[in-house]
Amino acid sequence: MMSLLCITVISLTLAGRAVSETTSPYSILRVKAELGGNITLPCSLLPDSSIFGSFKVKWIKVGADETLNEDVLMSMGLHKRTYGSFEGRIFLQELDNHDASLVINDVSMEDMGKYRCEIMDGVEDVIQDVILEVENGLSGGVVFPYSPPIGRYNLNFDDAVQACADQGAEVASFEQLFAAWKSGLDWCNAGWLSDGTVQYPITKPREPCGGSNNKPGLRSYGRRNKQMNRFDVFCYVPDLKGHFYWLVQPERLTFDEAVQACINDNAEIATVSQMFAAWKLEAYDRCDAGWLADGSIRYPISRPRKNCSPTEAAVRFIGFPNKNVKSYGVYCFKAEQQE
Template identity: 75%
Template structure:
């Protein structure tokens, strides 16, 4: 385990004598973040002029109750940096050359919660800063949903998957978000990309086409795949709406182009798939009318199962990607907060 070294300074006025100066941890700072997001843990030298960049040593450690079990996160010595264990490729320093040794963690999980220690040695100003990280379950403010494009299932490489979620006012979901959605009852037999580059799918009701009827419920894992050549669906994560999702009352059924224009005429936009899932899951939106959405699909949200309207489960029901010229559907609109 790597710890801060004791600095011995030889006094110029008292030749041959010396003393050892050890920095002590300052009062811990509290940082809160949501599950699956990115977070910055603050740690910065007081003066940018007090250090020589090539000699700077920075150590970030996750502190355990028994400090003999501390976990190394990141060590940086001059131009050389190394991350460890579960933090590999997820931990970065903000601006080392500018004296900002704050730690950025990406794709935060519940396991990341805890106390972190920043130790900095530059030969003149040595500091120890503790930061306590609290992680809040982002699913209280969002919803995970599976998505495949109009051209059919298993047509997205990883980059396509990221962009597809963004186009639906969502982000690609993390494993922790998918896990929490599975605990909440999400069951989906098509494999989809997650933000860490793995391909997985959640099963609450084991059955033959989905890993076998005698298998246990859980997250089925395909593991890491080639991000450019492998093609799957994607799991997206939509946050709480910052606006109003609604069914636009119209006297006639509309084509897709007419639906887009109708929302514009109402000073709104045609709703996206992320909007309908967020309204359904987080606002209990319920309507048994099939309506156009921005991606050209037709769907409707049911939070109260009943005959002829998703009789067995609450769900966003998918109808089809119909010919955009047909006039068989209404439209769902979204009006953003001003």
């Protein structure tokens, strides 16, 4: 019978570091990596395990349900195969005959999530789950663009401050927007920053966004008149202090019905900042459009797929529909209980 090695001290790989939360053989381990660095996801057998011939190793990235699971690596003896975006940057560590740990190079924000290691020898399968967190230089926070229900470019500076506050956030600083750009934020609408400048981040240069011949970077309009000029805003939220979730309902809801449904579930309707935080910091993924507190309809996709944001991980924005329509569900939020 095979059993997993209880890991309390894990060797690091370059920029990555691993942290074990418990020593239970079947526990979920949690590891943290720096954006662009390397990390080892631990999985191993006890040294005294009896192994008769080669064993099979399978790594998958676990989705919201089994139909969304993503193959990462398969290994059987000398035969190994990697899949999708992992090709060319992952391999088994194989420090010894019992080691099935997975090394990921050039870690991206899209790599964040839960992984499952399965070791199979034809007699008994061994399973280890590992949650990968990716630090993006924002000290755990997230920057997101915001425009009001009346449309884009309608906020002076004071309005921008209030718009972020209404979402439980604050106006982002230049440093926070720069870190978000480094982690992949691309947005072609200019927004206020906390220093009174107006800028926007471009990772994929193109004509409508400062020109296709310019390099990637932050496009700046400089300091603008805080009362006269109107733009969007970039907000920043440092963390997610509570539980963000899709509320399962038998029918679609109007906005008022959505608000009440969350209250009936001992929660409140979620804000835009809570959706962005859950998406970016917890890899929340749901292909259902739902009401948020500002009257907008959005849904978060961390694993791009057909019909659900096929080309990129993103919080998809549907718009600000008539609040009396019954075409959408709702996202709710339960705050952490203060002791």
